[in-house]
Amino acid sequence: MQFDTSFPRRNTRQIKVGSVAVGGDAPISVQSMTTTKTADVEGTLAQIYALAGAGCDIVRCTCNEAEAAEGLARIVPRSPIPIIADIHNNHRMALAALEAGVHGLRLNPGNIRRPEHIKAIATACRDRGISIRIGVNGGSLDESLYRKYGGQVTPEAMVESAMMELAYFADVDFDLVKISVKASNVPLTIEAYRQLAEATDFPLHLGVTEAGPPPAGLVKATAGIATLLAEGIGDTIRYSLTADPVEEARAGRQLLEALGLRERKSVDLIACPSCGRAEIDVIDVATRAMEAFGERQIPLQVAVMGCVVNGPGEARDADIGIAAGNKRGHLFVRGRNVAVVPEGDMVEALVEWAEFIHEHGVDAALARADTAVAEREARKDRQRLLEDQGEDANNSETRVELIRSTITR
Numbered sequence: 001m002q003f004d005t006s007f008p009r010r011n012t013r014q015i016k017v018g019s020v021a022v023g024g025d026a027p028i029s030v031q032s033m034t035t036t037k038t039a040d041v042e043g044t045l046a047q048i049y050a051l052a053g054a055g056c057d058i059v060r061c062t063c064n065e066a067e068a069a070e071g072l073a074r075i076v077p078r079s080p081i082p083i084i085a086d087i088h089n090n091h092r093m094a095l096a097a098l099e100a101g102v103h104g105l106r107l108n109p110g111n112i113r114r115p116e117h118i119k120a121i122a123t124a125c126r127d128r129g130i131s132i133r134i135g136v137n138g139g140s141l142d143e144s145l146y147r148k149y150g151g152q153v154t155p156e157a158m159v160e161s162a163m164m165e166l167a168y169f170a171d172v173d174f175d176l177v178k179i180s181v182k183a184s185n186v187p188l189t190i191e192a193y194r195q196l197a198e199a200t201d202f203p204l205h206l207g208v209t210e211a212g213p214p215p216a217g218l219v220k221a222t223a224g225i226a227t228l229l230a231e232g233i234g235d236t237i238r239y240s241l242t243a244d245p246v247e248e249a250r251a252g253r254q255l256l257e258a259l260g261l262r263e264r265k266s267v268d269l270i271a272c273p274s275c276g277r278a279e280i281d282v283i284d285v286a287t288r289a290m291e292a293f294g295e296r297q298i299p300l301q302v303a304v305m306g307c308v309v310n311g312p313g314e315a316r317d318a319d320i321g322i323a324a325g326n327k328r329g330h331l332f333v334r335g336r337n338v339a340v341v342p343e344g345d346m347v348e349a350l351v352e353w354a355e356f357i358h359e360h361g362v363d364a365a366l367a368r369a370d371t372a373v374a375e376r377e378a379r380k381d382r383q384r385l386l387e388d389q390g391e392d393a394n395n396s397e398t399r400v401e402l403i404r405s406t407i408t409r
């Protein structure tokens with residue numbers, strides 16, 4: 001029986017951001033934000049293309065001044081993915097972004113506070129069929145809510161901020177909405193989203209704000225986003241990293257693929273942690289393999305294993321893998337040895353076989369291989385390593401014996 005790896009998703013309404021559906025049964029989408037000046041049309045477009053290539057579905061650009069709005073008018077028609085304008089304190093910038101043709105807006109209720117301004121924006125969006133994200137941010141919570149909740153940011157205060165904004169929207173009959181309640185504190189963020197998911201059925205945009213630079217930022221963002229996704233909460237996600245936004249898109253995409261929430265698009269590179277048996281520098285070979293695959297869209301699991309003694313067995317589920325032994329690389333497809341290459345050619349061979357499998361399938365790869373010869377050579381190298389290193393290459397059993405004799409002495 002196959003293990004069911006799917007996470008049940010919370011039922012949400014569906015909205016559109018340009019051509020991308022968010023909520024309902026739409027795939028969970030990946031978002032990021034450009035770091036260029038939006039007035040710099042060519043620079044911003046170059047970043048948007050890089051983001052789209054890394055798996056970003058929707059991109060946000062700041063619209064903080066007239067020049068930015070004008071930039072958006074030039075960027076939107078040439079962008080490969082829908083664009084959301086990030087609005088700060090000036091409601092006129094929201095109206096200007098709509099004139100520029102953006103596919104969505106992001107409003108922070110802590111920034112634009114006057115009800116008539118909020119309603120004017122919502123009315124304009126309603127008339128154009130454009131969606132808005134209510135982006136509550138723990139760090140810029142409405143002052144009155146901050147005071148009401150005892151001078152601190154609480155999940156309740158963040159949810160109330162979102163609900164107040166929704167009420168203004170309802171006054172003008174606008175409901176093309178998704179919501180986020182981000183904080184830089186992970187448990188606070190998780191609890192705020194849980195409460196929000198109970199309170200509404202609008203689609204939710206997940207993120208941990210100001211997570212910081214990788215790797216700590218990646219860990220924080222993943223802790224928050226993955227916890228919620230595993231609970232079925234979340235319809236679109238963004239990693240907020242202090243890094244090249246391409247890293248945000250890549251991380252978002254990889255998280256969704258790892259959780260089985262999006263179809264695999266790129267290589268899933270696995271590698272053994274290395275040990276006393278390793279015949280190569282596993283970190284170096286795995287890093288070079290990752291670089292060689294780059295952004296290539298090859299949706300296969302690829303393994304780099306340090307030794308032929310255990311590698312092919314430990315990574316038997318990988319579509320293609322390579323294990324080192326006796327200055328040679330032993331290639332295996334779904335656990336079956338298919339070829340032997342010199343150690344220096346391991347990465348190139350891995351990429352070549354992965355491309356072949358991607359194009360022609362596993363059966364064709366096995367059919368083109370002389371598996372009998374490859375298995376014989378692997379057996380020979382395995383045997384040789386066992387003779388050189390013995391069964392206990394990591395000296396574990398020797399240490400266990402030593403411990404036992406120390407204790408019983």
Ligand code: SF4
Pocket residue numbers: 272273274275276277278279305306307308309310311314
């Ligand atoms: S036994 Fe071989 S495959 Fe397993 S961790 Fe050690 S080197 Fe890697």
